[in-house]
Amino acid sequence: MKLAKRMLFNKKGSLIGAVLAVTIGILVIHVNFVIFQGLFDAIVRDISEYRNGDILVTNEDDYIDKSDSSIVSWFERISYVEAAAPRLSSTAEMEITKNGKLIEKTRVPVVGVDPFNDIRASTVHETVAEGTYVFSRNSIVLGNTVAEDLGGATVGDNVKVMIIDRWGEEQTKRFTVSGIAKSPGGQGFDYSTVIHIDTLRDMTNREDQTGSIMVKLKDPTKALEVKEFFLLSFPNDDFLAETIEESAEEQLAGFRSGIAMINMIGYFGMMSSAFAIVTIQMMLVNGKTREIGVMRAIGAKRKDILIIFIFQGMLIGAIGAGVGTATGLGYTFYAKETKMSFNNSLPLEVTYNWEKIIQTALASFVLAIIASLYPSYRATKLLPVEAMRTV
Amino acid sequence: MKALDDVSFSIEQGEVVLIVGSSGSGKSTLLNMIGLLDSPTNGSILIDETNTTTLNDSQISSFRNKKLGFIFQFSNLLTDLSVLENILLPRQIAGTDLTSEKQALDLLKAVGLETQIHKRANKISGGQAQRVAIARGLINKPSIVLADEPTGNLDSVTSDTIVQLMKSMARKLNQTFIVVTHDREHFGDVDRIITIKDGRAFEGEQPSTMEITA
Numbered sequence: 001m002k003l004a005k006r007m008l009f010n011k012k013g014s015l016i017g018a019v020l021a022v023t024i025g026i027l028v029i030h031v032n033f034v035i036f037q038g039l040f041d042a043i044v045r046d047i048s049e050y051r052n053g054d055i056l057v058t059n060e061d062d063y064i065d066k067s068d069s070s071i072v073s074w075f076e077r078i079s080y081v082e083a084a085a086p087r088l089s090s091t092a093e094m095e096i097t098k099n100g101k102l103i104e105k106t107r108v109p110v111v112g113v114d115p116f117n118d119i120r121a122s123t124v125h126e127t128v129a130e131g132t133y134v135f136s137r138n139s140i141v142l143g144n145t146v147a148e149d150l151g152g153a154t155v156g157d158n159v160k161v162m163i164i165d166r167w168g169e170e171q172t173k174r175f176t177v178s179g180i181a182k183s184p185g186g187q188g189f190d191y192s193t194v195i196h197i198d199t200l201r202d203m204t205n206r207e208d209q210t211g212s213i214m215v216k217l218k219d220p221t222k223a224l225e226v227k228e229f230f231l232l233s234f235p236n237d238d239f240l241a242e243t244i245e246e247s248a249e250e251q252l253a254g255f256r257s258g259i260a261m262i263n264m265i266g267y268f269g270m271m272s273s274a275f276a277i278v279t280i281q282m283m284l285v286n287g288k289t290r291e292i293g294v295m296r297a298i299g300a301k302r303k304d305i306l307i308i309f310i311f312q313g314m315l316i317g318a319i320g321a322g323v324g325t326a327t328g329l330g331y332t333f334y335a336k337e338t339k340m341s342f343n344n345s346l347p348l349e350v351t352y353n354w355e356k357i358i359q360t361a362l363a364s365f366v367l368a369i370i371a372s373l374y375p376s377y378r379a380t381k382l383l384p385v386e387a388m389r390t391v
Numbered sequence: 392m393k394a395l396d397d398v399s400f401s402i403e404q405g406e407v408v409l410i411v412g413s414s415g416s417g418k419s420t421l422l423n424m425i426g427l428l429d430s431p432t433n434g435s436i437l438i439d440e441t442n443t444t445t446l447n448d449s450q451i452s453s454f455r456n457k458k459l460g461f462i463f464q465f466s467n468l469l470t471d472l473s474v475l476e477n478i479l480l481p482r483q484i485a486g487t488d489l490t491s492e493k494q495a496l497d498l499l500k501a502v503g504l505e506t507q508i509h510k511r512a513n514k515i516s517g518g519q520a521q522r523v524a525i526a527r528g529l530i531n532k533p534s535i536v537l538a539d540e541p542t543g544n545l546d547s548v549t550s551d552t553i554v555q556l557m558k559s560m561a562r563k564l565n566q567t568f569i570v571v572t573h574d575r576e577h578f579g580d581v582d583r584i585i586t587i588k589d590g591r592a593f594e595g596e597q598p599s600t601m602e603i604t605a
Contacts, residue, residue: 299456
């Protein structure tokens with residue numbers, strides 16, 4: 001073992017090359033994870049925080065007829081639940097007069113919120129960059145894009161909103177813009193408008209009806225448990241309750257395959273590292289041919305030679321995995337501390353996935369050993385007399 | 392074409408035997424066969440009543456480790472190891488190195504290198520390296536020490552020292568030394584000389600028929 005170590009450490013160039021190969025392989029996987037998994041988690045986070053909560057309750061076919069306050073109260077009695085808030089959605093046509101010019105915009109999504117509960121169950125109110133969130137029945141928050149489409153509507157402007165109610169009648173109401181919402185990754189209400197839920201109920205003629213209830217948990221890992229308990233408690237109400245993974249599945253499915261693809265690229269990178277190790281180990285074997293011959297001549301068995309070079313593979317794997325993991329963790333730490341964002345907008349959700357970190361390090365270590373098998377085997381096949389003739 | 396043909400002789404325990412001959416005559420091939428580094432296409436090599444041609448690769452390695460000591464022309468020390476570690480290498484391979492450091496130090500004293508023990512093998516002179524190689528060849532107390540041109544790469548003063556050292560070791564330890572050399576005058580009186588010519592062995596200047604039973 002001492003000899004194996006010396007042989008390797010005296011060839012610093014080869015050692016550094018092999019360790020770098022493993023390190024880079026691991027680093028690529030860590031960087032991919034931080035960026036792409038971070039982006040995925042950030043989108044999940046924003047969908048959960050802004051729109052769906054940890055559990056989203058809807059009606060299987062239509063609107064929820066049960067009193068929203070009774071459902072909210074039911075949820076808030078569960079110790080795992082932080083808050084619950086009702087929402088109702090519709091579409092509207094909007095008009096604004098800017099500098100004497102009438103500007104119209106059709107098919108604008110409208111979300112009705114209960115301001116008191118919404119700011120507890122969601123952080124979407126924090127995306128209001130100018131002004132304040134909905135606070136009264138005639139205040140409206142415009143998404144940044146909607147405000148731009150309405151000729152640059154600003155806080156204090158007056159907008160006319162027309163909605164077709166459930167009976168097909170047009171309902172019109174004037175609102176005062178209380179805020180403009182703009183979320184970093186665009187998952188908030190940037191393309192929508194937000195008004196008081198009771199106003200929207202009045203305009204759509206859906207008194208006492210609710211589109212959805214978003215439930216925020218203190219511990220999101222309990223989502224499935226809470227969801228199942230809810231469905232068991234209301235077996236006859238046609239409720240549909242979905243965890244964030246279920247409710248956002250459609251939006252995330254494509255992304256998930258993208259991440260799998262990126263991970264594949266990472267693992268291909270690791271395979272390239274293995275080829276680099278094979279090459280470097282072959283160079284080490286070639287450089288030590290005479291020494292191998294001498295050792296064989298003085299009694300070393302084939303398995304002794306095999307052990308020397310496999311041990312070298314283990315050393316390369318261990319050092320590479322250590323340095324690679326440390327570098328990867330350093331990058332993750334940097335990304336987390338600097339609140340790294342994607343495309344300078346969406347802050348990545350950077351986490352330390354210890355299971356994946358250990359798995360990557362172990363995989364690199366094992367791969368380095370596997371990569372050293374062939375060069376080790378070649379070393380055992382050298383004939384002492386011929387090997388000793390090598391200069 | 393055969394490198395060696397119809398070679399048959401025996402050597403007794405404790406003899407110092409020189410194998411001489413011109414370049415390409417087959418003397419190194421003969422030494423490699425006695426050292427089990429090469430195998431004959433026909434015939435057998437008996438060492439201590441063991442027919443070595445019937446051994447498998449692993450048994451040959453063990454046999455070489457326990458029964459044979461090697462001294463090569465270019466010393467062939469492992470440059471990654473120190474002088475002491477080089478000497479202990481055969482013991483390490485045998486898995487019995489734990490108690491042999493004192494013996495290695497005694498051997499180093501015998502070859503006059505007791506002050507160089509921790510030097511790296513590539514930091515000592517050619518003559519010193521050859522003396523280390525002798526110590527390495529003797530550490531396992533082999534029955535036979537095989538030396539292939541041990542002075543071939545040394546100046547005449549160093550060659551004399553090495554020759555005297557090998558002869559005194561052979562006498563002291565009652566070991567068989569089989570030495571291939573071009574340089575027979577440096578060795579002076581030895582027990583026997585075998586001449587290889589065109590792949591055939593002759594005792595002195597006469598054709599010889601011998602059996603190896605060292």
